[in-house]
Amino acid sequence: xxxxxxxxxxxxxxxxxxxxxxxxxxxxxxxxxxxxxxxxxxxxxxxxxxxxxxxxxxxxxxxxxxxxxxxxxxxxxxxxxxxxxxxxxxxxxxxxxxxxxxxxxxxxxxxxxxxxxxxxxxxxxxxxxxxxxxxxxxxxxxxxxxxxxxxxxxxxxxxxxxxxxxxxxxxxxxxxxxxxxxx
Amino acid sequence: xxxxxxxxxxxxxxxxxxxxxxxxxxxxxxxxxxxxxxxxxxxxxxxxxxxxxxxxxxxxxxxxxxxxxxxxxxxxxxxxxxxxxxxxxxxxxxxxxxxxxxxxxxxxxxxxxxxxxxxxxxxxxxxxxxxxxxxxxxxxxxxxxxxxxxxxxxxxxxxxxxxxxxxxxxxxxxxxxxxxxxxxxxxxxxxxxxxxxxxxxxxxxxxxxxxxxxxxxxxxxxxxxxxxxxxxxxxxxxxxxxxxxxxxxxxxxxxxxxxxxxxxxxxxxxxxxxxxxxxxxxxxxxxxxxxxxxxxxxxxxxxxxxxxxxxxxxxxxxxxxxxxxxxxxxxxxxxxxxxxxxxxxxxxxxxxxxxxxxx
Numbered sequence: 001x002x003x004x005x006x007x008x009x010x011x012x013x014x015x016x017x018x019x020x021x022x023x024x025x026x027x028x029x030x031x032x033x034x035x036x037x038x039x040x041x042x043x044x045x046x047x048x049x050x051x052x053x054x055x056x057x058x059x060x061x062x063x064x065x066x067x068x069x070x071x072x073x074x075x076x077x078x079x080x081x082x083x084x085x086x087x088x089x090x091x092x093x094x095x096x097x098x099x100x101x102x103x104x105x106x107x108x109x110x111x112x113x114x115x116x117x118x119x120x121x122x123x124x125x126x127x128x129x130x131x132x133x134x135x136x137x138x139x140x141x142x143x144x145x146x147x148x149x150x151x152x153x154x155x156x157x158x159x160x161x162x163x164x165x166x167x168x169x170x171x172x173x174x175x176x177x178x179x180x181x182x183x
Numbered sequence: 184x185x186x187x188x189x190x191x192x193x194x195x196x197x198x199x200x201x202x203x204x205x206x207x208x209x210x211x212x213x214x215x216x217x218x219x220x221x222x223x224x225x226x227x228x229x230x231x232x233x234x235x236x237x238x239x240x241x242x243x244x245x246x247x248x249x250x251x252x253x254x255x256x257x258x259x260x261x262x263x264x265x266x267x268x269x270x271x272x273x274x275x276x277x278x279x280x281x282x283x284x285x286x287x288x289x290x291x292x293x294x295x296x297x298x299x300x301x302x303x304x305x306x307x308x309x310x311x312x313x314x315x316x317x318x319x320x321x322x323x324x325x326x327x328x329x330x331x332x333x334x335x336x337x338x339x340x341x342x343x344x345x346x347x348x349x350x351x352x353x354x355x356x357x358x359x360x361x362x363x364x365x366x367x368x369x370x371x372x373x374x375x376x377x378x379x380x381x382x383x384x385x386x387x388x389x390x391x392x393x394x395x396x397x398x399x400x401x402x403x404x405x406x407x408x409x410x411x412x413x414x415x416x417x418x419x420x421x422x423x424x425x426x427x428x429x430x431x432x433x434x435x436x437x438x439x440x441x442x443x444x445x446x447x448x449x450x451x452x453x454x455x456x457x458x459x460x461x462x463x464x465x466x467x468x469x470x471x472x473x474x475x476x477x478x479x480x481x482x483x484x485x486x487x488x489x490x491x492x493x494x495x496x497x498x499x500x501x502x503x504x505x506x507x508x509x510x511x512x513x514x515x516x517x518x519x520x521x522x523x524x525x526x527x528x529x530x531x532x533x534x535x536x537x538x539x540x541x542x
Contacts, residue, residue: 093436101433104426 010038011135012156012182014166015142016175017149021047024150027173028053031154034169038155042145061122068118073111077103135182153181189529189536202524205517212514219507220514221284225277226502227518228270229358230382230495231526235266237383239324240347240376246327246340252409255401258537259387259394262530264324271317273522277358278310285309287364297364304361312357316350323347351376359501366443370428377424378497381417385491388414390534392484404478411477414487415468422464446505455500463493495519 018024021043028039032055039054041047051057080103084090089097128134136142136153145151152175154166170178191199213220238260245253253260282288287297287304297304323343330336352372360371388410392402432440447456467486476482503510 095436101430104430 009157009161010155012180013038013158013161014154014163014170015136015139015179015181016152016154016170016173017141017144017177017179018152018173018175019150021050021150023174024152025050025053027152027170027175030173031152031169035160036154036158036166036169038158038161040153040155042142042149042151042153044146044148044150047150059126061119061126064122065115065119068122069111069115071118072114073107075114076107076110080106139179139181141177141179156182189532191529192531195527195529195531198524199528200524202521202526205521205524209514209517209521212517216512216514217280217283219512220518221277221280222503222506223512223514223518224280224522225284225358226498226515227522228273228277229502230498230519231266231273231522232270233379233382233494233498234263234386234491235270235383235526236320236351237379237381238263238387239267239320239327240344240380241383241387242327243323243340243343243347244380246330246336247344250409251406252413254541255406255410256384256387256391258534258541259390260383261328261537262533263383263387264328265533266526266530267317267321267324269525269528271321273525274313274317278313281306281309285361285364287361300364304364309357312353316354319346319350348373348376351379362502362506363443365439367439368428368432368443370424370431374421374424374428375501377417377421378494381414381421382491382494384413384417385487385489385494388487389484389491392480392487394534402480407480407483408474408477411471411483411486414483414490415471418464418467418471418490422468447500450504451510452500452504455496455504459493459496459500463490463497467493 016027018027024041024043025047028041028050031039032053037055041050041054043050081098084099085097092099124130141149142151152170154161154170156163158166160166167178209220209224213224241253241256242260242264245257277284285304287300288306288309302308323346326339327336327343330339355372355375359375360366360368392407392410429444432444446452467490470476470482470486476486499515503515
C-alpha cells in the first residue's frame with residue numbers, strides 16, 4: 001500500500017468488520033475484558049451502549065467550554081471596566097464609572113459566545129481537523145461504515161497490542177473480515 | 184381519583200400536631216404584636232403556597248410540552264397540587280388581619296400618594312380578588328388533574344398557563360407588592376410565578392428521587408439528567424428575572440422603584456441578597472452544570488432539596504425587610520413550622536395513589 005507518510009502506532013492496527021451492531025457490541029466487551037483500551041468503533045448509526053462499552057473517553061471539550069466561558073465573561077467585564085473607568089470615563093447621571101450591574105448583561109452574552117466558540121473550534125481540533133486523510137480510508141470496504149458496516153479498530157498504540165496476538169484475538173470473535181490499518 | 188379522605192400516616196399526624204401547636208403559639212404572640220406576627224405568617228404562607236401552586240403550573244407545562252420528566256414527577260406534583268384548598272383556608276388570617284398587615288388598609292394613613300390607589304387597594308376588593316384568584320387556581324388544579332388524555336389536556340393547559348400568569352401577577356401585586364404601596368415593578372408577578380415553579384420542581388424532584396417507593400431501577404441516568412436540566416432552567420429563569428428587575432431599578436434610579444430595594448441593600452438584609460446570589464443561583468447552577476452530578480440520584484436530590492429550602496430565603500427577601508423594627512422574629516420560624524406541619528397532611532397517601540394509578 002502506498003501511503004505518503006510513515007504511519008505512527010496510533011494510526012496502525014487491525015480493523016475488523018462485523019455483521020451487525022450486536023456482534024460489534026459483544027466484540028467490544030470481549031476485548032475490553034481482555035484488557036484492550038485503545039478501541040475505536042465505526043457504525044452507520046448510533047448504537048446504544050456502545051459508547052459506554054468502549055470505556056471512558058478522554059474528553060477535554062467540557063473543560064475547554066468552561067475556560068472559554070470564563071475568558072469571555074471576565075474578559076468582557078475587564079474590557080468594560082477599562083473602557084469606562086480608565087480609557088474614557090463619562091458621567092452618566094451621576095452613576096459610578098464602574099457600573100458593575102450594567103456590565104453584567106454584556107458579560108453574560110460574551111460568556112455564552114466564547115463558550116460556544118471554544119466548544120466548536122475545540123471539537124474540530126479534537127476530531128483531527130483540519131486533517132483530511134487517514135490510513136483507515138485505505139482499508140478496502142471501509143466506506144461501508146456509513147452504510148451497513150460495523151467496524152472495530154484495535155489500535156497499535158494499545159499497551160496490550162501485539163500484532164499477531166491481537167489478530168488472533170480478533171479472529172476468535174468471528175468477524176466478517178480483518179484488515180491491516182496503516183503500513 | 185377517590186373521593187375519600189386520604190389516609191394520614193403516623194409521621195404526618197405528628198407533623199400536623201406540631202404545626203397546630205406552632206400556629207397556636209403564633210396566635211398567642213400575635214395578640215401582643217399583631218403586625219409582626221401577621222408578617223411572619225404571610226411569609227410562611229407564601230412559602231408553602233409555592234410548591235402547591237407551582238405544581239399546578241408544572242403539570243400544565245408538562246401537558247403542553249410532554250416529556251419523560253413530567254411523568255417521573257407527576258405523582259409528587261399531583262399530591263402537592265392537592266394542598267391548594269388547605270392553602271386557601273390558611274389565607275383567612277391574612278384576610279382577617281389585612282387592616283393590620285397592609286399599610287394601605289389603615290384609614291388613618293395620611294399618604295396623599297395612596298389616594299389614587301384606593302380604587303384597587305381597599306379591603307373589600309382585596310378579599311374579592313383573593314377569593315376569585317383562589318377559585319380560579321382550584322379550578323385549574325382540578326381541571327389539569329382530571330385531564331390526563333392528551334389533546335384535551337393540551338388545550339386546557341395552554342389557556343390555563345395564560346390564566347396562571349395573570350392570576351399570579353394579581354396575587355403578587357396584592358400580597359407582596361402592596362406591602363410597600365409606593366413601589367411598583369412589572370417583573371414581580373412573573374418572578375413570583377417562576378420562583379413557585381422552582382420551589383415545586385425542587386420539592387417534587389427531591390421527593391420523587393428519594394421516595395421510599397421509588398424503584399431505583401426506574402431512575403436511569405437519562406431521566407435524572409432531564410430532571411437536572413429542568414431544575415437548571417428554572418434556576419436560570421428565576422435568577423435572570425430577579426437580576427433584570429434589580430438592574431432596571433438600579434439604572435433608572437427612580438424613587439417609586441428604589442423604595443423597595445433600599446431597605447434590602449442598605450441594611451444587614453444585603454447579606455441575605457448576597458447569600459441568594461451565591462447559594463441560590465451560583466452554587467446550584469455550578470453543580471447542575473456537571474453531568475456527573477445531574478446523573479447521580481443523591482446529588483440531584485440534594486440540589487433539589489437545597490433549592491426548595493433556599494426559597495425560604497427568597498420569600499423572606501420578598502416579604503420581610505424594612506417593615507418592622509427587628510429583622511427577624513420568633514414568629515417567623517413558628518409560622519413556617521405551623522403551616523409546613525399542616526401542609527403534609529395526607530401527602531404520602533395521595534402520592535402513592537397517583538403512583539399506583541400510573542403503574
